[in-house]
Amino acid sequence: MSSDARFFAFLKDRIGLDVASVGEAIIERAVRQRCTTSRLDGHDAYWQLLQRSPDEQQALIEAVIVPETWFFRYPESFATLGKLASARLEQLGGVRPLRILSLPCSTGEEPYSIAMALFDAGLQAAQFKVEAIDISPLSIQRARRGVYGKNSFRGERLTFRERYFDPVEDGFRLQDRVREQVVFQPGNLLDPTLLVAQSAYDFVFCRNLLIYFDVDTQRQGFEALKRMTRDDGVLFIGPAEGSLLGRMGMVSIGIAQSFAFRRRDDASPEPLAIVAAPARPPLPAEPPARVARPVMPAARSQSTLKPFAPLSPARPADVQSPGNSEAAALLGSIAALANEGRTAEAKAACEQYLRRHEPIAAVFYWQGLLSEVTGEAAAAQRFYRKALYLQPQHPEALAQLAALLAAQGDSAGARRLQERAARGVNKEGHNR
Numbered sequence: 001m002s003s004d005a006r007f008f009a010f011l012k013d014r015i016g017l018d019v020a021s022v023g024e025a026i027i028e029r030a031v032r033q034r035c036t037t038s039r040l041d042g043h044d045a046y047w048q049l050l051q052r053s054p055d056e057q058q059a060l061i062e063a064v065i066v067p068e069t070w071f072f073r074y075p076e077s078f079a080t081l082g083k084l085a086s087a088r089l090e091q092l093g094g095v096r097p098l099r100i101l102s103l104p105c106s107t108g109e110e111p112y113s114i115a116m117a118l119f120d121a122g123l124q125a126a127q128f129k130v131e132a133i134d135i136s137p138l139s140i141q142r143a144r145r146g147v148y149g150k151n152s153f154r155g156e157r158l159t160f161r162e163r164y165f166d167p168v169e170d171g172f173r174l175q176d177r178v179r180e181q182v183v184f185q186p187g188n189l190l191d192p193t194l195l196v197a198q199s200a201y202d203f204v205f206c207r208n209l210l211i212y213f214d215v216d217t218q219r220q221g222f223e224a225l226k227r228m229t230r231d232d233g234v235l236f237i238g239p240a241e242g243s244l245l246g247r248m249g250m251v252s253i254g255i256a257q258s259f260a261f262r263r264r265d266d267a268s269p270e271p272l273a274i275v276a277a278p279a280r281p282p283l284p285a286e287p288p289a290r291v292a293r294p295v296m297p298a299a300r301s302q303s304t305l306k307p308f309a310p311l312s313p314a315r316p317a318d319v320q321s322p323g324n325s326e327a328a329a330l331l332g333s334i335a336a337l338a339n340e341g342r343t344a345e346a347k348a349a350c351e352q353y354l355r356r357h358e359p360i361a362a363v364f365y366w367q368g369l370l371s372e373v374t375g376e377a378a379a380a381q382r383f384y385r386k387a388l389y390l391q392p393q394h395p396e397a398l399a400q401l402a403a404l405l406a407a408q409g410d411s412a413g414a415r416r417l418q419e420r421a422a423r424g425v426n427k428e429g430h431n432r
Helices: 003-015 024-037 043-052 054-064 075-092 109-120 137-145 159-164 215-228 239-246 325-339 343-356 361-373 377-390 395-407 411-431
Strands: 098-102 128-134 165-168 171-174 182-186 201-205 229-236 250-252 260-263
Touching: 003 024, 003 043, 003 054, 024 043, 024 054, 024 343, 043 054, 075 098, 075 109, 075 201, 075 229, 075 260, 098 109, 109 128, 109 159, 109 182, 109 201, 128 137, 137 182, 159 165, 201 215, 215 229, 215 239, 239 250, 239 377, 239 411, 325 343, 325 361, 343 361, 361 377, 361 395, 377 395, 395 411
Parallel strands: 098 128, 098 201, 128 182, 201 229
Antiparallel strands: 165 171, 229 260, 250 260
16 A cells, blocks of 8 residues: 555544545645644654654644635525424424534534524524534634634625624624534544434434445435434535435425435435446536536547537636636646646646645536546545535536436436536526
8 A cells, every 4th residue: 555545544533524525636745744744754653653752743734624614605504593493392392402513613603603503493492402522622612712814705695694703802702602503522423332322313414425425425424324313304415415315215305505314214215335437418508617617528438529629718716716827727727737638737737736735616616527538437526526515506517427327317316416507507697
């Protein structure tokens, strides 16, 4: 086993991370950072430290898991929660409070958003309790502190900040009435001794986690989530995970952009299998041009592939450091190499970008397209899902992933993605 593969296997064993889901470059960068911080020369010396130091094991996990979250991310999910919670309380008739779980909770933005959404829906403090779990003790510590900077507040609808936060020197401090509704504890979804795994909750939020597992670990994680969710409960997931749950015996509750699922009673789960995609029908009409907008042909045969479309100029949202000319130039290089049919070099340029810069949706989208070129349908799916994690309404990633799912026979999953893409186009046109 190579030196890098040792670290991949360690992360797979400890947290279920599938290296293919994030890319080797991201893990290699985290290992290099920890080597530098530990003042060790070479992977062998660092591996020895990792084996004997639980603190260093956690530090490597922290380096790989970079929290990317903010308050009221996917706002329709929280609006839906408020409606469902009110109805559920009426059914219970005051017998007990609602139980809600957020896992992984990262630095607390999601569970606190849950509490604020329920207050906004008219619930009283005694009517609900939120439990929050994350594998990172450092994230838990930050969540308990309850102080957040501007990066945690995104979008235009920020009136909640005036209602629930007080300005302090280093940001905004969450009011005690919200913080008291959430109980935090460290834990791992895949840990069979996790206490909450034996509990049943009315509502469970587990978003953008399953996409980072391989198929077997996805199944294991889903079984744990199924135990945690009451038979009549609702599971909220990430935008890219709907097709996964559809194959595992769950069905959407039918509220657009809520990403909420319940148990399916009328049929047993479909087998979860990843197979190579055969030739697929032409894609639907493409939405307006955005960054990194290559056009893939309908056929899967490499001999019929056409050049990619030119790369549009990078915008600050796509190159996370505005004015970063090196990042923009590297994105342009990826496009040029792909257009010339130099697929291996284009893939290498994507890996180079991820080693030097923070991950962005455009690069993962390129990796998905390049994987399709070489017939790696399963890898392409993973890259498209990663692009959608970072940019949930990325129109081309939605279209490409929908086409792959349709080619594999998952018509329901493809239809959901196509509807999401159409909603994004309509919203963009409305906002112009």
